Amino acid sequence: MTTARYRDALKYGAIWVFILVELAFFSIAGEFMSTSDKAFMDFDNMLLLLKQSAPIGIIALGMTIIMINGNIDLSVGATYALAAIVLLDSMTWPALQAMGDWAIPVAWGLALLTGAVLGAINGLIVWKTGVDAFIVTLGSMLGYRGLVFMINGEQPTSHLNWTLVDFAEAQFLGLHTATWFLLITALALWLLMTRTVHGRNAYAIGNNREAAVNAGIRVGPHMVWNFVLIGFLAALSAVVFYSESGSVNPNDGMLFELWAITAVVLGGTKLTGGYGSILSTLGGVIAIQLLRKGLGHIGAATETVNLVIGLILIAVLLLDRQLNRKGQEELKI
Amino acid sequence: MTAPIPVLRLEGIVKTFPGVRALDGVSLSVMPGEVHALMGENGAGKSTLMKVLGGIHAPDTGQIFIAEEPTVMTSPQQAKAKGVVFIHQELSLADELSVAENIFLGELPLKSFGRVDWTKLYADTDAILKTLNVGFDAKTRVGDLSIANQQMVEIGRALTVNPRAVIFDEPTASLTDAEKVVLFKVIADLQTKGVGIIYISHRMEEIFKITDRISVLRDGQYRGTLTTADTSEDEVTQLMIGRSLDLSRNTSHHALGDVALEVRGLCCGKLFHDVSFALRKGEVLGFYGLVGAGRTEIAETLFGLRTPRAGQILLNGQEVKITSPIEAIRHGISLVPEDRKHQGLVLGMNCRDNMTLPQIDDLTAGPFVSDGAEVAIFDHYRDKLDIRTPGWHQTVGNLSGGNQQKIVIGKWLSMRPQVLIVDEPTRGIDVGSKAEIHNLIRDLGAQGYAVIVISSEMPEVLHVSDRIIAMFSGRVMREFTSEEVTEDNLVQAISGIEANKFVEGR
Known part of the structure; x- marks a missing residue:
């Protein structure tokens, strides 16, 4: 027991240690190398960092559940873009314009519904055909992105609603609106995964699907709900971000799926399913954002950021493999 | 040289x-x-x-x-x-x-x-x-x-x-x-x-x-x-x-209850044909045969993992249709599967979570799973089955085979099954735990559970069963009571020697 708990603590705690290391490193390195004379760990800087983590962060939190469940969703970036277009475009419809500020919740609702429906389509295909989620969502990634271009053309869709912008830029207790959405989503999903039947089943199915079936768990519908959830979260991410920016390009959200997966994996969730934690993913998201900001702070060229993140990801996975080797051996018999 | x-x-x-x-x-x-x-x-x-x-x-x-x-x-x-x-x-x-x-x-x-x-x-x-x-x-x-x-x-x-x-x-x-x-x-x-x-x-x-x-x-x-x-x-x-294990014949005689499960003319393609038997409460019914004789497939059919082509399944006298494990569990049929690690347990999960997995829907307080209710169930069956683990949070994959098997058995006992099917109860389990599992199965019979035991080990079948069904190539060859069975006639029945007589005799 102690070894298992120790390993868990090490795995799930590692990302927070990593964040501390990053903070220390960039603070100290910043003293010597920074082009600005502001300290790295400036309070406003950190608040901004959380806000900037929100778009990918909200998606990554959902991706954690999908991956614990033993699936993957590559279509979140396209879903994100499509939901953004629905949000901004719907507010220009005469019917909604006539509603004044009531158009805002309706537009939000439509965008979130779009995400949930797109997710449901993925889930139903995975369930009913039995095709691997990787393939299904690879297809829907292309398909949904195609829809974006069909609806939108090559031009950006723009609509600024100042009430909405004010809401998105507001700070409550110091935190930005987007940060609140990130934190509340994290809390809700953490409760979902650690305290509810749905969460328990997600782990069981991801760890051993056959045993889950034999325990009477409805595996198919369970997975569909998870895809609905991640579709909804991709849309929520878009809604939060575009409420402020007010303009969506058809290429927006590209590679979001990979950034989300990177954050999840960095947080210690296993690609093979059955293992992972929402809070560690939150750590993973913050770690990536810190790295981006920190490298900028010490004057590294933006081009190097991806290289460094890539190297760190591989290093983390190697470390993970070493840590887990012993545990695997015991199971082999 | x-x-x-x-x-x-x-x-x-x-x-x-x-x-x-x-x-x-x-x-x-x-x-x-x-x-x-x-x-x-x-x-x-x-x-x-x-x-x-x-x-x-x-x-x-x-x-x-x-x-x-x-x-x-x-x-x-x-x-x-x-x-x-x-x-x-x-x-x-x-x-x-x-x-x-x-x-x-x-x-x-x-x-x-x-x-x-x-x-x-x-x-x-x-x-x-x-x-x-x-x-x-x-x-x-x-x-x-x-x-x-x-x-x-x-x-x-x-x-x-x-x-x-x-x-x-x-x-x-x-x-x-x-x-x-x-x-x-x-x-x-x-x-x-x-x-x-x-x-x-x-x-x-x-x-x-x-x-x-x-x-x-x-x-x-x-x-x-x-x-x-x-x-x-x-x-x-x-x-x-050998005889290192106490595998004396089962001679216990306790009163049997009503028929819990009756199977009539069950067929499933090439896997088994025209299988009929009845199982009473308090009875341990052994299925013996070579690998591939269709025993596991019958268990899987009763548990809803396979669809029968023909035949009836009656539980307490009522005909039931079982199309999925969910249905089987609802009807009180439980399966301790042959391959514990792949079919029975979520190895990466802890002992308690594995044990309560099938009934976790009923263990909620508001939207959340009730920790207390879960631990209570785990503690009860840990004591009852003498599961040796440092605590409920131990990952099941780190337990010995015997304790793992007890977790699976406990999981189903906690569901109060009408019929408990145990497929190869002691596969990959060391001798000491074998004896414990055997005693456990016999106790379950004595407590009034209707139990089916499938085993490829003859001494085991002879030891735990009140009655034995010998299968060969998807057919029930013979039924033995524990008094009339001998190793010889059991071997004959499952090796197909009787099959020829059987066919000619018709």
Whole structure:
């Protein structure tokens, strides 16, 4: 027991240690190398960092559940873009314009519904055909992105609603609106995964699907709900971000799926399913954002950021493999 | 060379896994030109011994000698380089590649710049195939071959080196009689070349036909070596089964209740036909037969994992349709599956979560799972079944086989099943825990549970069952009460000897 708990603590705690290391490193390195004379760990800087983590962060939190469940969703970036277009475009419809500020919740609702429906389509295909989620969502990634271009053309869709912008830029207790959405989503999903039947089943199915079936768990519908959830979260991410920016390009959200997966994996969730934690993913998201900001702070060229993140990801996975080797051996018999 | 030295000798091999002493001082020697049978029940340690020999597991203590030279095995490739070759029961061939590529997989002959020397590859392969006397050539795609011919390809792999010792693991499991003849000829050829052969099989007939000596393992211990010509099937069986375990006949007599489960004329394609039986409350009904006799498939059908083609299932006198495990569980049918690790447990989850998995929907307080209710269930069954674990948060994958099995049994007992089906209750479990599981099953009967036990181990079936159904090739051959059953008539019933009489008698 102690070894298992120790390993868990090490795995799930590692990302927070990593964040501390990053903070220390960039603070100290910043003293010597920074082009600005502001300290790295400036309070406003950190608040901004959380806000900037929100778009990918909200998606990554959902991706954690999908991956614990033993699936993957590559279509979140396209879903994100499509939901953004629905949000901004719907507010220009005469019917909604006539509603004044009531158009805002309706537009939000439509965008979130779009995400949930797109997710449901993925889930139903995975369930009913039995095709691997990787393939299904690879297809829907292309398909949904195609829809974006069909609806939108090559031009950006723009609509600024100042009430909405004010809401998105507001700070409550110091935190930005987007940060609140990130934190509340994290809390809700953490409760979902650690305290509810749905969460328990997600782990069981991801760890051993056959045993889950034999325990009477409805595996198919369970997975569909998870895809609905991640579709909804991709849309929520878009809604939060575009409420402020007010303009969506058809290429927006590209590679979001990979950034989300990177954050999840960095947080210690296993690609093979059955293992992972929402809070560690939150750590993973913050770690990536810190790295981006920190490298900028010490004057590294933006081009190097991806290289460094890539190297760190591989290093983390190697470390993970070493840590887990012993545990695997015991199971082999 | 005056006295021949053994091509292969194992001495005092000990291998332990967490909770199980898989090999306990096993010694074995194989002389050149000898066919040496290795026998033992499932879980006796044969495969572990072969994994030690192939370098997959390192022995805790003990030594391997090749031609009397101490050798440390590190991998099957290294073993092969030293002339020790394995032919596994499960074929490990690449279906999409040719016979030649499979035979020389990993050691393709090369020309300059790493190009494959196809001419040499095909010529070498055809030379090997010729010694095997088979009817296909080097360029055939392996996926197009019959299982028997694939087995020949597997053997062909062994011949790419000049082997000193070849280990056959259940080579005839999927062969027809004609194909066996060919295989035995190949073995005889190897023998005349002075190769030592270890032959692992359960089939007495073959063992007595082709082997020179027989070594027996039981519960990880070496039980002796017999000269085939001087021994009898009885003597070998005695050594294999032993009596280290209390496997006395079940003679307990408690009153049985009403019929809990009745099955009438159940069919499922080729897997089993016209299966009928009744099971009363408080009764332990054993299903005995060879692997593939259809026993597990019946259990899976009752549990909703397979759809029957015909027949009825009645629970407490009411006909039920069971189309999924969810339905089965709702009707109170529980299955402790054959393959605990893949079908029964979520190995990465803790003990408590595994135990409450099927009923977690009912253990909620508001939107959340109630920790207290879960722990209460776990504690109850931990005490009742004497599950040894440091606590409920222990990951199930780290428990011993016996404790894992108790978790699965506890999981279903906590659902208060009408019918509990236990498939191979003690597979991969050490002797001490075996006895506990046996007692547990008998207790469940005494407590009024209706239990079905499927087992391939005769002593186990005889020990736990109040009644035994013998199956052969998907049919119920005979039903025995615990008074009338003998090992002899049970063996006859499951080996198909009675099948012929049965058919003629009609």
